[in-house]
Amino acid sequence: MLTESIKKHKIEYLLVSFVDLFGVIRSKLIPASKAKVAETSGAGFAGFAAHLNLTPAHPDIFLIPDANTLTPMAWQSNVAWITGDLYMEGKLIEHAPRNVLKRVMADAAKKRVTMMTGVEAEFFLLAPDGSRISDERDLLGKPCYDQLALMRRFEFIKEVCDAMQDFGWEPYQNDHEDANGQYEMNWHYSNALQTADRHVFFRFMTKAVAEKHNLRVSFMPKPFSALTGNGCHTHCSLWDASGKKNLFLDSKNLHQLSEKAYQFIAGVMHHAPALSALTNPTVNSFKRLNAKTPDSGATWSPNGISYGGNNRTHMIRIPDAGRFELRLPDGAANPYLLQAGLLAAGMDGIENKMDPGLPRDENMYDIFTKLKVKKLPATLHDALIALDKNRVFREALGGEFIDSYLKLKRDDWSRYMSQVSDWERQSTLDC
Incomplete structure (x- = not known):
């Protein structure tokens, strides 16, 4: 073949x-x-x-x-x-990311289900040295969907979108996102492994094509403190073994989601602190979560563990019948580990018939501090502690993977903590 x-x-x-x-x-x-x-x-x-x-x-x-x-x-x-x-x-190397995802998917297949997902991979188009956005005229205070800025990058976007069409990925929309210099390109959902494989290639392709155009692509979660960060919102549904029946769809239930879907959501919410170690895997990731309001007026990232209907201020949004959107992941997420963690968390919710409670309708950005809503980890260090304590992830993803991942990420955290920033010197040099 x-x-x-x-x-x-x-x-x-x-x-x-x-x-x-x-x-x-x-x-x-x-x-x-x-x-x-x-x-x-x-x-x-x-x-x-x-x-x-x-x-x-x-x-x-x-x-x-x-x-x-x-x-x-x-x-x-x-x-x-x-x-x-x-x-x-x-x-097989048990802790290799693609092998981890395939093992979690195989466990789900034994229960005669498969997870279908799609990702929204946001990225910045920067100058070649990465110091600034590439388009000096991209200056709107609320630049989302800016038509002129979008079309000034038409040649780059066309080349990437044409390629995805040739691949049969079915790309369906491209837009300028909420930050100056930020873009998003979407393609059709698929099973979790195929989505992860395509996500990996998409990241490579956009960077390679950008270099042709004397540009630089960055998926860094929060490259600029005053601008919205790069999310990687993930849409999720669970299907039967034949791939013909959406098990999350129930037209007679609230938001047209089935009881199984709500159990899956509850599992994701329950495991969110540990999951964030996979979906938000860098020190910089936690500068996107719980961030101060950027120049555009909204972070578009979650500030707590909550879910709602078609409301983008929650960690989980229900935009349509038969699926939900997880808004937690960012651009640094390992495509395979994102999918593996999401599936493991959701399947645990189904197995234990977890209840997420009623969805919320509030604007979480306005009233989060007044509500009794669980917080997400404040730092990568906190997320790694949650992952280390999570027995479900250790069993589903494999102890060898968990131990290897924790070791390398803790080393990463230690290297970060050994650095002294300009801000620290400016604020404490005269103590």
Whole structure:
């Protein structure tokens, strides 16, 4: 199958890639003539060179390509990107992100359900050095849906959107987002694994195409203190094994969601503190959550653990029948771990028949401090503590993954804490 696809698309090289625990894409460029060798034996990597909690003493790791993920690079048509599963000494690496997601999905499949998701990947278009937004004329106080700013970036957007159409992703809208210099491009939902694979490639594609246009793409959660941050809102529904029946749809129930959907939502809310360690995985992530109001007038990010109808001030929004939107994740989220954590949390809610309570209609930005609503973690450190204590995630995602992730992220936090910022010097130098 892989060889046939390579011939069909006239591919000369394969960019064989995987994502490590920090969401970094690692790759090797392989001549298409060696594709069969890669498909059977795998492409070899030194695991210590990536964020995988391995040492220089560990043997090589091998990526076995998944032919279903082969994606010709539209901007470099003789090269195709492909991902797959990581092995070491013939065994799956339990804590590799894509393997973690596949294991959680397999557990759900045993219950004859599959999760369908779509993501809204927000990003900034910056100057090449990353110091400022790229469009000096993008100055509106409320720039969301700014037509002129959108069309000044038409060539970039068209190239990416055309590629997604060629891939069969069914992109359906592109817009200028709430911050100056910020954009969003949407494509059709799919099963959680395919969505994650496409999300990984989308991040790579936008960055590569941006470089062609002398631009720089950033998914950083909060690159500018006065501007809205980059979210990665995730739409979710649960379907039966045949993929024909939406188990979240109930036209006779509140907001046209089924009891199972509300149980799933309750699970996500219950596990939100631990989940945030996966959906908001950087120090900077928590400068988007609980943030002060930016210049546009709203953060568009949650400030507590709540849900409501078509109300964007809640962590969970119900925009339409048969699905909900999780507004917690940000642009730094590892695509595989985002999906794995969401599914594990929701399935626990169903298994234990959790109740989310009644949805709220209030503007959470106005009255959050007056309500008895659970808060999200204030820092990455707090989120990691919640993840460490979460037994459900340890069982569903795997103890080896949890321990590896915590170790690397705690090291990341320690490196952050060892830095002294300009703000600290300015505010405390004369103490």
